[in-house]
Structures are given as C-alpha cells and as structure tokens.
Amino acid sequence: MTETLAAPAAPQLAPLPQSRHLATSIPGPRSLALHAERQAHVTDGFGVALPVFVDRADGGILQDVDGNRIIDFASGIAVTSIGASHAGVRERVARQLERFTHTCFMVTEYESFTQVAKWLNEHVPGAFDKRTALFSTGAEAVENAVKIARSATGRDKVLVFDEAYHGRSLLTMAMTAKVSPYKLNFGPFPAEVVRTSSANPLRSPAAAQGPEAVTAAALADVEATLAEHGPEEFAAMVIEPIQGEGGFVVPAPGFLAGLRAIADRHGIVLVLDEIQAGMGRTGTLFASEHEGVAGDLTLSAKALADGVPLSAVTGRADLMNAVHPGGLGGTYAGNPLACEAALAVFEAFEDGSLLANARSIEAAAREALAPLAEETDVVAEFRGRGAMLAVEFADRGTLAPRADLAKAVSERCHAQGVLTLTCGTHGNIIRLLPPLVIGPHLLADGLRVLRKAILAVAAESAAAVSNTAVSNAV
Missing domain, CATH: 3.40.640.10 (Type I PLP-dependent aspartate aminotransferase-like (Major domain))
Known part of the structure; x- marks a missing residue:
C-alpha cells in the first residue's frame, strides 16, 4: 500500500504592518489585470466599491496584490469586526x-x-x-x-x-x-x-x-x-x-x-x-x-x-x-x-475591550468629523454610535442630497489608500465601519485622509457655486 504523505504545514506569515502604504496607484496593475479577468467570467450583476484584489487582511489593513496597504473602514460591510484574520x-x-x-x-x-x-x-x-x-x-x-x-x-x-x-x-x-x-x-x-x-x-x-x-x-x-x-x-x-x-x-x-x-x-x-x-x-x-x-x-x-x-x-x-x-x-x-x-x-468579547474600542472609535471620529457640519456648507450631519458612523452630504438650507459629493470624497479616499463605502436612500452618505480592533494611530490616519478629502470636495463645491452665481449675474 502506498504511504499517504501528510500535507505540508502552511507557512507562518509575518504580521501584517498596521500602517497605510501606497506601493502603486490604486488600483494597481495586478488588480487591474485581475479585474479584467473578473469581467470576462463574473456577471456584471455584482458591483464593486473598490476594484482591488486583496492578498491578505488583518487588523485594520487590507493588503492588495500590488503591495498596497489600505486602511479598512468597511469591515466587509460590518462583518470582520474582530479583524479579517483573527487568531482565535x-x-x-x-x-x-x-x-x-x-x-x-x-x-x-x-x-x-x-x-x-x-x-x-x-x-x-x-x-x-x-x-x-x-x-x-x-x-x-x-x-x-x-x-x-x-x-x-x-x-x-x-x-x-x-x-x-x-x-x-x-x-x-x-x-x-x-x-x-x-x-x-x-x-x-x-x-x-x-x-x-x-x-x-x-x-x-x-x-x-x-x-x-x-x-x-x-x-x-x-x-x-x-x-x-x-x-x-x-x-x-x-x-x-x-x-x-x-x-x-x-x-x-x-x-x-x-x-x-x-x-x-x-x-x-x-x-x-x-x-x-x-x-x-x-x-x-x-x-x-x-x-x-x-x-x-x-x-x-x-x-x-x-x-x-x-x-x-x-x-x-x-x-x-x-x-x-x-x-x-x-x-x-x-x-x-x-x-x-x-x-x-x-x-x-469576554474581556470587554472590543466594546470599549468601539466607543473610542466613535469619540475619535466625532472629534475629527463632527465639526465639518459647521466648517462646510455640504456636511448636513455626522451621526452614529460606536463604530457605526456616517457623514451625510446635502446642501445647507434645502437639505438637497448630494450623492455626487459623497462619491467624490470616497474616490479621493480610495486613491489615498482608505476604503470607505457610501450608502443611503439617496446615495449621499459615507459610512464608517472600521474593525473594532483597529489601532488608534491607524484610525487617526484614516480619519485625517477622510477629513482632508471632505474639505477639498467642499471647497470645490463652494467654488463651483460661486462661479455659477457670477456667470448668472453677468
């Protein structure tokens, strides 16, 4: 009888660095090639928020096939709350x-x-x-x-x-x-x-x-x-x-x-x-x-x-x-x-640290993002609880939804290596769902990128409104 050989043990991977890193543009060349293959074989009925192919994920980081490390503010739509590769x-x-x-x-x-x-x-x-x-x-x-x-x-x-x-x-x-x-x-x-x-x-x-x-x-x-x-x-x-x-x-x-x-x-x-x-x-x-x-x-x-x-x-x-x-x-x-x-x-969840982390995430995000409702004319509200948070974009006064701004902010974040998702009846909301295990420094970095993107898009929107007003007055 032929002896059955045991499968080789899987190699132990080094911990994934918990820091944002851009090795290429996002999406990178390997992701683009794999996305083209996907389009040849997968129904168009499946959408995608960010067309990058993930090689590894852990903590608050997604590492793609091009070597980019992306801050995860999505958790697979609130799924990988204790990280996408939790040891337990x-x-x-x-x-x-x-x-x-x-x-x-x-x-x-x-x-x-x-x-x-x-x-x-x-x-x-x-x-x-x-x-x-x-x-x-x-x-x-x-x-x-x-x-x-x-x-x-x-x-x-x-x-x-x-x-x-x-x-x-x-x-x-x-x-x-x-x-x-x-x-x-x-x-x-x-x-x-x-x-x-x-x-x-x-x-x-x-x-x-x-x-x-x-x-x-x-x-x-x-x-x-x-x-x-x-x-x-x-x-x-x-x-x-x-x-x-x-x-x-x-x-x-x-x-x-x-x-x-x-x-x-x-x-x-x-x-x-x-x-x-x-x-x-x-x-x-x-x-x-x-x-x-x-x-x-x-x-x-x-x-x-x-x-x-x-x-x-x-x-x-x-x-x-x-x-x-x-x-x-x-x-x-x-x-x-x-x-x-x-x-x-x-x-x-037994030691209570994950629930404490969720509350800490809210405090940090609220400090960074809530003031934008006063600092811009297009952030209608920052809201949520714990690590389930949202920024709603709408014109001040009328509350007319601005899905275009939510999309533009999200695209800027993606280009800088921060994964955000949009949602809402009108598509005018950016939602934040970071894993509960995300570290404070990584969280702060992602929030800085998001805040900067919102301010830039808000400034562009204000300039466009001003230019339209001038054109109408001429």
Missing part, C-alpha cells in the same frame, strides 16, 4: 476542519450549534426564556423571523419602515425600501408587506420641532398605517435599531420604545434586525441596548462569525417553539465551521 477564529476553524466540515444539523447533531444558541440566548436582550435557530445569511434570518411570527400569530401582514434594508431575497426585497439597485427590475414582490414612517431626526417633516416631535409624528403614522390595514392582521413589525443601508439613521429618542408599546398593544411580534448594528458594532453587544428595548425576536448575522457565513434568530421560547418540527432549517444552517468561528467571536 483561525484556530477554532482549523481544528474543526480536521474533524469534519459538514453533516447538516437536521441530519446529525454537533455541540457547537447548541453552544452558539446558548450564548445568544444568554446575551440577546430580553428577560424571558429564549430559543435560537441558526441559518447562513442575514436574509435567511429575516425570512425565518417572518415565518416564525406568522406561525405563532396566525396572521399574514408584515410592517416595515422607510429607509429599511433587510436583504436581497424576494421577500426581503419587498421589505427593503430602496429601489435601485436592490429592487430594480426584480418584481413583482410578495404581498402583505406594508411600509410606514421611520423617525429620521434630520429628514422628518417634524424635524424643525425637535426630536420629540419627530418621534411623536412617526409613531402617529405607525398607528394610522396599522388602523388603515387592520392591526389584527399584522404578524410582525421589523425594524433595524440603527438603519444600515438606508443611511445609518439613529432613530429619534423614544421611537423604538414606542414601537414596543404598539406591538404589545396589538399582539404584534416586534422583530429587531440587528444584522448590521449588532455584535458590538455600536459599543454595546446589541444596538437595541442603547434604547432599553428588547425585541420578541432579534436577528444576528454579519459579524456573528467574523466572515464565515452564519445568522441567527433568537427570541421568546413560545414564539420560536410555535413552528412545527422540520419547519425551520436549511442544508448549511449553522454549519460547524461557522459555529466554531462564532464561538471564537464570543471569546473575543
């Missing part, structure tokens, strides 16, 4: 790889699935008996929450909100507010999804009267929408404690608590979509903790397993157990590799 995640996943990669939890069981569920039951807000179901993606978590709410209540309708984002599957597209690019050309969508007002402190019609008026107006709209469609017809209301793709909107104070009271009064299941805002992103484990509100069902994904696909629905045991056996599941749901990654994430 690597070690746990590697050990699991030696044992098995998959059995399907609905066929044969494994302990890590139960341990992830146990941790979530203990840490998700809510002083009640809980159960957890694991899935693979955020959209799956949202869809299964709707299934659970409908099964438990015997009702059909789902209430969602302006500026919401819940996913790209057919049901979650119906629940998402923004049409382009998420819903464009993909209808018709499932029925029984009803939309109502959110409590956007900047853009509410009641904004001039202050936050309390914003909350009161939005809650009145919610009540009116329910009355119009029949509150007894609604299984669930689904909301993000901080809206993500809609613009990192922090709701006016008291709005979530008001929704909690309305849901209780009408027997509606309150679903808190913590997929982007949860897992320490806002300086607490879950963003709803800032409001002192617990959902009947709470959704986790993205940072839950630090890049290995995993999502969860955690909620009241009576609701979770209302579904018949076999009604929930999925071939890859709670994959053992992903569960081990999640357990490593939980361990990383």
